[in-house]
Amino acid sequence: MERGTPEMLPPPPPVVPPNVVPQKVAIGKRVPMARPGVAIRGQSISLLVNHFKVTVAKSEGYFYHYSVSIKYEDGNPVDAKGIGRKILEKLHETYVVELDGKKFAYDGEKSLFTIGPLPQNKLEFTVILDEVSSNRNTGRGSPEADGSPTDLDRKRLRKQSRSKTYNVAISYAAKIPMQAIPNALRGQDSEHFQESVRVLDIILRQNAAQQGCLLVRQSFFHNDDRNYVDLGGGVFGCRGFHSSFRATQGGLSLNMDVSTTMIVRPGPVIDFLLFNQKIDHPSHIDWVKAKRALKNLRVRATNSNREFKISGLSDFVCKEQTFSLKQRSEAREVEITVYDYFVNERNIQLKYSGEMPCLNVGKPKRPTYIPVELCSLVSLQRYTKALSNFQRAALVEKSRQKPHERMNALKNGLSKSNYAAEPLLQSAGVTISTEFTRIQGRVLAPPKLRVGNGEDFAPRNGRWNFNQKKLVEPVKIERWAVVNFSARCNMQNLCKDLIRCGNMKGIIIHDPYVMIEEMAQSRRSPSPIRVDDMIGLVKSKLPGPPQFLLCILPEKKNSDLYGPWKKRNLSELGVVTQCIAPTRINDQYLTNLLLKINAKESVLGGLNSVLTTENAPPRPLPLVYSKPTIIIGMDVSHGSPGRDVPSVAAVVSSRKWPLISKYRAAVRTQPPRSEMIECLFKPTSATGDAGIFRELLNDFYDSCGRRPEQIIIFRDGVSESQFNQVLNIELEQIIQACKFRDEKWEPKFMLVVAQKNHHTKIFQANSPDNVPPGTVIDNGICHPRNNDFYMCAHAGMIGTTRPTHYHVLYDELGYSPDDFQEFVLSLSYVYQRSTTAISIVAPICYAHLAAAQMSQFLKFEDLSDKSSSHSGGGGPTVPELPVLNEKVRSSMFFC
Structure with missing residues (x-):
């Protein structure tokens, strides 16, 4: 057997324990479901994971939590960031006897923790701290003097000491049983587990702070020139480490990973x-x-x-x-x-x-x-502004590490942290292994794909191409035009090559009706004006609306013309448009371009490839194909840090069941930085907007003549602390939207959260290469109780592959673990924009694309004019997005 070729193990019996299928319950009562079992299909593979086993020898006793209040002599609270650690360090150094010799872990704000109690429940101390960073004035509007004072300066120094006095009060708040950790690892619910693990995380943060590191949540960064990479514009990328404790099936582990933050060039x-x-x-x-x-x-x-x-x-x-x-x-x-x-x-x-x-x-x-x-x-100051495209590209390029490079970096970081010598961890009986966790994973076989002329094939290493192949459902483009905002591109040659390449793929492309150059006098105008001028030229030169517009932009990525151009075409004209900014044109570039164009024309039937099971038997995914099933992808896009712009919620849904490769999108704005989607269901609305989900249900019915009996939802972008909100707020809205359509209609639901923003990395135990596509893990490092698994569906060609962490929160369909993991892998192969398996299911990728594209509509809006209240009156107003023209509303315009 060739290396990397999955060998299918015999399937398990299709039995799902009855107690794992959740019942519909009242709002606020749903909790993440328990794991129904582990899957067994696929070829076994030996893996290493960046989880380091933690043993807790001491299960008796308590962590004691104390509240900390720090004030100046005049009674005003101290709010200067970072000063708290210096004050508490000085306090421990000065009053070690009064503290009964106990060490404590301080979170840098208002909490500290000890192992065992302090001598008294309330303690008050006076701390005198030398003001290394004080702002000493020598007069109103005075300059800062040098370090060689004259007699006059010495007199002033006596009057204005560089030391300050602080009053610190430490008060008992609670005690946390250490027994909570082993209880949680046995799968028992423990309300104190997160608190106890938080104490251990704070100990690690304090350990890093004492080494002079910059702390960013659970990551820490040393002041070492070897960790810096120049991103340009006075910004450095600083490489450090993330560390956090996690409960897994194999016990408590320390998840440690390489992390990068941006700092100002010192x-x-x-x-x-x-x-x-x-x-x-x-x-x-x-x-x-x-x-x-x-x-x-x-x-x-x-x-x-x-x-x-x-x-x-x-x-x-x-x-x-x-x-x-x-x-x-x-x-x-x-x-x-x-x-x-x-x-x-x-x-x-x-x-x-x-x-x-x-x-x-x-x-x-x-x-x-x-x-x-x-x-x-000063070194290690975070840079929190949005990066430019150049800086972002430099960060990605210079942060990449091959698997063996990342493993070596993690070993060095763990050694440098020297957790074995941390006295508080020793007192808690905590020891951390220095060896990567070894587990057995499985490699699932890729699904077979169908392209034009009924040709079926199996992708190799998560990739395929359209050499000598035609698209499965090519469109015919008869009435189209080219508009050029860039003087660098030869439109005649581009169109000639595009038509030639399209014919090779089965797309019949007629000559463009017209090719329009931007007028020279328009180029100095604001972007919306330039777009208006170009639209005017298009209308004057075409006898009617074009089927398709190809737009050549002057800059790649985030051109100021992009948002206004898309808005005018999609919302006002109802014309599908493809934007490009070519630097080098070859057949591979043109093929990728045609994949997007063909998919965008999905109203007319465009599809590039499909699973062989989508439109012909046999169907190995019976739970999807046996009953009308709608597949949902949900994501929320937020503005750049520091910009108070609306968040954009996007929900995509499959259409034309039994296909699972065609989707449409519904998009709404909501308050800035709001992660929960608020507009899934609106029973009454002054604007006539019934909510996202009712819109998508109507489209599903229109596209296949049936309403769905099963609804599978993939949600992106939420953390574990938000799972209950997704279950009890978002899912409840969706259920209510269904009941509003028909009180007696009760479809079955499945809700899955997909996370990419985590720090688990997977390495082959016996190879320096990335893990093969289709690698899945549902043992050893997963949650001790909940239904989750990790999957690397794609082939990691550069850097180290990041798996997607899937959490099945709710399942009324009764999926077996094997069936569902194969279904997720299949959804990574139906992404119409590329010829590779993608790292996360296609519906989520489409939701992300739709949110990102529609958010560009607001780029040049006067947000104070066109706004409507989404908060029930009296609250902040949020501008609404323009409504998409009905001609493109059901297309994959975002593709």
């Missing part, structure tokens, strides 16, 4: 600004942009070696910005510029700063100014 502030603005000389700095980029960053003044936080810039340049300086006699004050103060009073030479604003590191009413060239950005 070093001189001027250098950062040159990189950030892509300029070559300080005289070219745009200080409006610089103010936005620098605000709230921490700098170290090289003349005093003290740290400050930037609050803004001075109103005037350094040679003109004045402040009041007290004379030695202290009898009077004189006005002096910041430049003169540093050059003449401090004898510090300034090369550039005279004509630049100063950094303001003081308070709004008491500014403190430092010349820019005397400041350096």
Whole structure:
């Protein structure tokens, strides 16, 4: 047998325990279902997983939880981020006897945990902390002095100490039984398990903080130049590690993975600004942009070696910005510029700063100014703004690690963390193995595909191509046109090659009716105006609406023309359009382009390939094909960090049952950063919008003449803490939408959450290559009770394959584990845009595409004008998306 060829094991008996099929219950009562068993089909494969076995020798006793309150001497609470750890470290160092020698784990905010109780339930301490980062002022609007004080400076230092006093109160809050961990690992429900594991996670975070790491949720990043990769624009990618404890079938494990965050390029502030603005000389700095980029960053003044936080810039340049300086006699004050103060009073030479604003590191009413060239950005400061396309591509390229590289990095990270010497873990009886967990996985056979002329074939290594093959349902494109916003593309050659390649794939493409170049005078106009001008040209040159428009854009990815162009065509004109920004055109590029065009024309019947089981017997997925079944994919797209733009919820549904390769989408806006989909069902609506799900049910009935008896839902983008909301809010809306259509209609439901944003990685035990496509794991590292599994459906060609983690939360269909895993694998092969198996089921990919495309519609909208309340009155308003034209509403416009 060839290496990597799955060998099918005999199927298990099709028996599903009756107690695993959930009953419909009242809202708020559904919980994730239990695992009905494990699957056995497929070829066995030996795997290693980045879960490190944890043993807990001590099951008796308690973690004690205490609330922490930190205040200044005047009673005001301390809210400065990061100072809490320094204060608590100083407290432990000063009052070790009063704490009975106990060590504690502090979360950096308002909680600390000990093993066993502190001497008293309430303790109060006074902590004096040297202010390494204090903002000491020497007068109103004063500059920061250097580190060599004169007699006058020494006098001031005595008056204005660099130390501050804090009052810390520690109060008993609760105790958490350590027994909760072994109870949960035995599959018993334990309300204290998450709390106890949280304590262990906090211990790891504190361990990293004590090593000087940057902490980002459960990840930590060392200050080491070897971990930095330059992304351009003054931004570095910083490689670190994620670590978290997880309950699995094999016991408690530490999931450790390589993690990356973005940080500001450390070093001189001027250098950062040159990189950030892509300029070559300080005289070219745009200080409006610089103010936005620098605000709230921490700098170290090289003349005093003290740290400050930037609050803004001075109103005037350094040679003109004045402040009041007290004379030695202290009898009077004189006005002096910041430049003169540093050059003449401090004898510090300034090369550039005279004509630049100063950094303001003081308070709004008491500014403190430092010349820019005397400041350096402190290391490990997160960069939280949206990355450019170039930076995002650089991050992906430079973050890739082959499987053996990632495994070596994890071994080194685990060794460097030295958890074996962590005293709190020792006190809790916790030991962490340094060996990867070894488990047996299975490789499922790929489904067979059908293309044109009834040709069937089996993909190899998760891939196939259309060389010498035709599409299974090619469309005929007769009335179409090309519009060109780019002067670089030769339209005649492109159309000629597209027609030739289309004929090879079975797509009959006539010559375009017209090819339209953008008028030169339009190119300097705003993007919406450029689109309006082009639409006007199209209308004037065509006798009627085109069947299809090919649009050539000047920039690849996120062109400002993309959103307005799609909006005008899809919502107003009802025309399917394909946008391209070609750099190199060959047959492979044209084939990929034709796959998208053919799929977009699905109203006319376009399909590229299908499973052999979709339109002809035998059907090995009887639960889908025996009864009318609708397959749903749901996702929510959020705006870039820092932008208060609406979230976009997209739901796609299969159509023309028994096909499972054709879909349509319904999309709505909802409040920013809202993850739960709020508009699945609307019993009454002033706008006539009945909700997403009723729209999709109507379409399913129209496309196949029957209503679904089974509804399979795949939900993306939610964490485990949100599972109950998906079960009891979103699923309930869907059930109510069905009842609203017919009170007696009771279809059966299945709800599955798919997660890509996790840190489990799978490696072959006996090979440096990625795991083969179709690899599945439902033992060893999965949940001890719930119904979940990991699947690598695709072939990882670059970097290390990330499996998708599927959680079956609800199942009234009675799927066996084997049948369902094969069904999920099949749904990874019906994605019409590519000739590879994809990493997650196609309905979720389509939902993501639809949400991303429709969110572009809002890019140039005045959100204050076109808005409607989605919150029942009085709440914030959310702009509605334009309604898609009925001509394209049922198409795969998003493909």
